[in-house]
Amino acid sequence: MISILFAVLTALSNGTASVLQRRAAADAPEEDALRLSLLRDLLRKGIWIGGIAMSAVAAVCQAVALATGPIAIVQPIFVIELPFTLLLGGLLFHGSFPRSVWLAVAAVAGGLSLFLLAAAPSGGDASVTTGFWPEALLVTGLFLAALLAVGLRVRGNARAATLGLAAACGYALTAATMKDAMARLDHGVGAFFTGWQLYATAAIGAGSLFVLQNALQAGSLAASQPMLSIGDALISTCYGVTLFSESLRTGWWLVPQLAALALVLAGCIGLSRSPLADGLAPRPDDRPRTDVPAAV
Template sequence: MISVLFAVLTAISNGSASVLQRRAAATAPDSQSLSLALIGHLLRQRVWLAGIGLVIVAAVCQAVALATGPIAVVQPIFVIELPMTLLIASYVFRSALPRTAWYGVAAVTVGLAVGLGSAAPTGGSETVAGLSWVPALVITGIFEALLIAAARRTRKNARAALLGLAAACAYALTAALLKDAVARLEGGAGLTAFFTSWQLYATAVAGIGALFLLQNALQAGSLVASQPMLTLGDALISITYGVTLFGESVRTGWWLLPELLAVALITAGCLELARSPLAGGASPPKPRAR
């Protein structure tokens, strides 16, 4: 129960951060895409810095959630970050959500319930055994390289979608590394084992990489293109890490049918919600490159 609570808190923080970061990233020129100049531009935006503050809050909540629950349960809950963010924004700014947006909220909520109920993730170890990280990191690195290479050959929403999926993969990897690192706090060595584990520092590297990819995804195109890839990609890749690295189990066989239905509902809901003006943040036009 604690893991679910902190997963929900993580989703609220991450969703709010995505909207703030999208608003700031949309002001950057196309010439800064996939370069450190983009980060320099964003550091001068107060809205973006506020988003980073929420990212830090989300990281703390996520660590608690992963320390108390399976990754295959915690990460999929993050699909609610967009609907929860829109509901909060609607209340704060007194801007009523249209009926279609409420359909999107319902689709994501029902999809999550059906998906978790059908997959029923259980079991698993708290740490990753032996050298299992080696093939996982190699395969992840190749997958990320292919996505980034493909993104560089595209523009606008196609690039946003590819980079959104790349960011999702990096966030899923960050979660897996963080879970493995936090679990070492429970051992006899406690803090010593935690701060001397390579997983902790790999978590920082992966997290920075994920943040960089996300900013480029948000800068490249609309939230409609990047958000579904980010949301679903994070959930599905995290489940894969949970099963392959931590030995968690999910139901297969005929249970795949309601699981696929859940994915379809969540996808449709995210697409509808990402079209909302509240999700777009009323982004100003991008300046032209000089």
């Protein structure tokens, strides 16, 4: 129960961070894509700093959730980040709330609940067997390299979606290394700080954040956020099963699981097509003016 509570808090914090970071990154020049100059520009914006602060809150909540529950339960809950992000963005950027949006939100929430009930993730080890990490890191690295290569060749929403999925993969790997790092606390604080997992979590998380900023800058939030939310949930579940030996129901239980995924997908598509998604992009009147002096 504690893990579910903190997973929900993580999703809400991440959703808030995404909206604030999107608002800041939308004004950045396209030529800054995948360059450190993008981060230098964002560091000058208070709203982006606020988004980073919410990301830090989310990281703490996620660590507690992963330390107290299976990764296959914790990470899928993050799919609620998408409807929360769009609803919050609609409030901040003057969006409307038509009936179709609420139906899509209900589809995502209902689909998630059905999936967790049908799959019933359980069991699993607190830590990963050392020999499993090299293979997992190699496969993940190749997948990320392919996504980044495609992201550099496309533009607009295609780049946003591709980089959003790359960021999702990075965040899923971060969750796996974070859970493994938290397990080392059972052997003392010294073991926690001397394990490579802690520093891998920080490095991969920072890299994923950089990729996410470029996804947000490249196109609409509706293109990047579904890939981020759903990709994170699915890839993390794979890590839970393969690395932590967590189990999911099989047999006829696969039928409601697939139905649940279809329901979540339908809800996400509905949200991505809603006026809220367009409302997250700053309107021309929201962009900084250059014909007046800056306030001091």
